[in-house]
Amino acid sequence: MTPLYEQVLRLLQDSPDRPLPLAWKPSPSSPEARPELTDDQLAVLRRWAERSRTQAGAVGRRLVREGTAEQAVLVGLELLARAGTAYDLPLVRTVALYRPFTARAGAALAALGGTASDLHWLADRLRPRHRITLIRGLCPSSTPAARRWLLHQVSAFRRMPGAEVRRVAEAVGLVQLLDDPGSDESTCLDAGRALLAMSRWDHHRPQIDRYRDAVPAYRALLRRSERWPPTFDRYALLLELAQELATGHSWRLDWSPGEPAGIVDRILAALDVPRWRRCLADALTAHPPLTRARAQWAELTLARLTYRHPARPGSARLDLWTVRGDPGWSDLLDACVLVDGVPLPCDRYIDQGFDFLIAPAGLGPGWAHYGEPGTVCERADGRVHWREPGGRTVGFDAAEYDAEVARAQADDSWAWPALLVADALHRRLSAEPELLTRWGCTLEWVLAENDEPGLVRLRFRHDTSPDGPARHLVLPLPVDDRPPSEQAGAAASWLAANDPVGRASGAWD
Numbered sequence: 001m002t003p004l005y006e007q008v009l010r011l012l013q014d015s016p017d018r019p020l021p022l023a024w025k026p027s028p029s030s031p032e033a034r035p036e037l038t039d040d041q042l043a044v045l046r047r048w049a050e051r052s053r054t055q056a057g058a059v060g061r062r063l064v065r066e067g068t069a070e071q072a073v074l075v076g077l078e079l080l081a082r083a084g085t086a087y088d089l090p091l092v093r094t095v096a097l098y099r100p101f102t103a104r105a106g107a108a109l110a111a112l113g114g115t116a117s118d119l120h121w122l123a124d125r126l127r128p129r130h131r132i133t134l135i136r137g138l139c140p141s142s143t144p145a146a147r148r149w150l151l152h153q154v155s156a157f158r159r160m161p162g163a164e165v166r167r168v169a170e171a172v173g174l175v176q177l178l179d180d181p182g183s184d185e186s187t188c189l190d191a192g193r194a195l196l197a198m199s200r201w202d203h204h205r206p207q208i209d210r211y212r213d214a215v216p217a218y219r220a221l222l223r224r225s226e227r228w229p230p231t232f233d234r235y236a237l238l239l240e241l242a243q244e245l246a247t248g249h250s251w252r253l254d255w256s257p258g259e260p261a262g263i264v265d266r267i268l269a270a271l272d273v274p275r276w277r278r279c280l281a282d283a284l285t286a287h288p289p290l291t292r293a294r295a296q297w298a299e300l301t302l303a304r305l306t307y308r309h310p311a312r313p314g315s316a317r318l319d320l321w322t323v324r325g326d327p328g329w330s331d332l333l334d335a336c337v338l339v340d341g342v343p344l345p346c347d348r349y350i351d352q353g354f355d356f357l358i359a360p361a362g363l364g365p366g367w368a369h370y371g372e373p374g375t376v377c378e379r380a381d382g383r384v385h386w387r388e389p390g391g392r393t394v395g396f397d398a399a400e401y402d403a404e405v406a407r408a409q410a411d412d413s414w415a416w417p418a419l420l421v422a423d424a425l426h427r428r429l430s431a432e433p434e435l436l437t438r439w440g441c442t443l444e445w446v447l448a449e450n451d452e453p454g455l456v457r458l459r460f461r462h463d464t465s466p467d468g469p470a471r472h473l474v475l476p477l478p479v480d481d482r483p484p485s486e487q488a489g490a491a492a493s494w495l496a497a498n499d500p501v502g503r504a505s506g507a508w509d
Contacts, residue, residue: 001068002027005091008098012125019127020097039071056083064091070100077101081108089114093122099130106137110146119149128157132164139171147172148187155193158451159331162207165197175213178220185234188224191217192237193329199249200332206249215253218245222263225270232291235271235279236326239298242267242305247323247336251343261341268306293416293453294328300413315397316340320408327416327453339394418448418479422456424488425477429458435495436460444472454479458491462501473504 007026050056056079063076073095080088081104089112096105109118119138123131135153138146151172154165174191177183195217198207208214221241228234244250245260270276280302283295301324309317317340325332337344378385384396412420426446429435436443444459458475477491 003066003068004070004073004098005065005067005095009094012094012097017125019125019130026098053083057085057088060084061088061091064095073101074104077104077108081111084108084112086112088112089118093118096122096134097125099133102126102130102133103137106134107140110138110143113143114146116145116149119146123153131157132160135164135168139167147177148183148190151177151187151190151194155190155197156329160197162198162200165194166207166211169194169198169211169213169217173213174217175220178217178224185228188221188228189233189237192221192241195221195250196240196244196325196330196332199244201334208249209253214250215255218250218253218263222266230276230279232279232283232295233328235276235283236294236298236328238267238271239301239305240326240330243301243323246305246341247321247338247343248334249343264305268302271302289454290328294326297324297327297416312397312400314395315400316394318396318401318404320404322408322411322414324414324450327450329451331449331451333450416448416450416453417481417484418453418456420484421477421479421487421491422446422448424484425456425458425491428488428492429495432492435492436500439495439499439501440464441473441500448479456491458500460500460504462504473501475500475504 004026008020011020011024060076060079060083063072064080065076067073067076077092077095080092084092089109092105092108092112092114095101096109109122119134122134126134131153135150138150150168151174154160154168174194177187178191195208195214198211198214200206211217218241225234225238242264246264251260271280280295280298283291284299286292286295304321309319319338319341321336321338323332323334323336324330376387378387379398382398384398384401386394386396423446426443429443429446433443439462441460441462444461447457447459448455449457456477456479458477460473460475462471462473464471479487482490
């Protein structure tokens with residue numbers, strides 16, 4: 001059998017700038033091939049190599065270059081991590097392209113002093129989900145160069161799982177990075193986005209409350225931001241941090257009394273200085289559509305954060321927010337309930353058999369899971385009362401309560417054009433399924449992502465034959481400045497006359 005390293009190298013030479021083909025598997029051993037090393041033999045090699053660093057490096061190098069079984073190459077990478085040299089970096093980078101070796105090779109790269117350019121070279125040739133494997137391999141023993149690279153990867157990676165962001169934050173030491181005068185401002189921007197990424201929902205809960213240095217990291221970032229020269233990227237980050245502290249999960253961290261609200265006020269005061277206001281004004285008139293979309297998000301978010309309701313003694317105030325992240329990088333789109341400016345606990349994944357604090361008809365599922373299980377909502381004498389199992393009661397003026405629910409039902413000021421196009425197209429295709437069924441296709445969903453404000457994605461199932469497997473395909477549809485209903489109608493007309501299969505790509509490509 002041809003050594004695994006040579007098989008990977010051959011594929012790399014054929015396509016030097018692309019990941020290995022998804023369907024690629026190493027060629028099987030031929031009957032006349034020499035037998036593979038057994039686990040016992042590999043264990044003996046490990047012990048023998050421990051006698052000297054030179055022997056360990058030589059054995060590891062040979063196992064990686066000549067190994068025809070995965071276990072042999074993995075042992076070789078382990079030995080190179082302990083006793084290799086910088087000359088082994090190209091060898092390690094190459095075998096790292098094969099996913100079973102990616103994590104172990106990442107650890108070897110870090111141990112051998114791999115530079116940021118080594119990591120960039122490898123990451124550019126890995127599929128996104130395989131890049132996560134590389135990140136996991138680098139975390140336990142990352143070098144200073146790797147730490148900044150890791151932080152940038154998890155903050156720039158679309159939909160990076162929050163648990164992975166937390167592991168990287170713990171590995172790189174966010175507080176130390178932020179307090180290090182040698183850290184550049186792009187590293188600080190990445191640190192802020194990492195904190196925000198840990199605050200989003202991730203497999204039933206956000207990760208920010210599991211990150212022990214969350215509060216010190218917020219404080220370190222705010223100290224660092226006081227020295228920032230104004231740019232729109234920094235403006236957007238500070239505004240999104242204020243939004244998270246006012247409405248999100250970070251509010252419930254172990255702060256000093258009143259500290260989150262104080263930080264929000266400090267951020268809003270800083271952004272109201274003329275030189276920072278100019279950043280927003282310039283972005284609103286910028287030519288790139290994404291910059292304008294981000295500026296419009298910032299303008300709306302700033303208006304919401306700076307609005308102050310008049311105090312009303314004896315009655316709580318209800319606010320229903322639809323919260324969006326910065327469209328330049330974040331896919332956050334969430335519902336938030338505030339009472340007297342304080343975010344309520346939310347768990348979207350609790351059993352729906354419980355009674356919940358608020359689930360007004362017409363607001364959709366995002367509003368359904370707020371408050372403690374067992375809380376009941378009662379009306380009497382012009383008042384709305386939320387009664388929690390522990391005895392705590394919150395009372396609202398019924399007219400104000402109903403007015404806020406009606407406002408939230410009618411409010412679409414937070415929606416961006418692509419989302420309105422997606423909603424209109426979904427309604428059209430649901431009402432006229434024949435637009436897709438004539439091509440052997442069935443609608444699955446129409447989606448507009450917050451971090452892709454100029455694009456709608458139509459996903460459909462294509463049944464190639466009665467007995468064959470179905471394909472799940474995605475058709476990208478660019479969005480322009482026309483009214484959403486007109487764009488949805490144009491897309492529907494195109495589908496009536498054109499088979500979408502030829503222009504679509506696989507859902508997992």
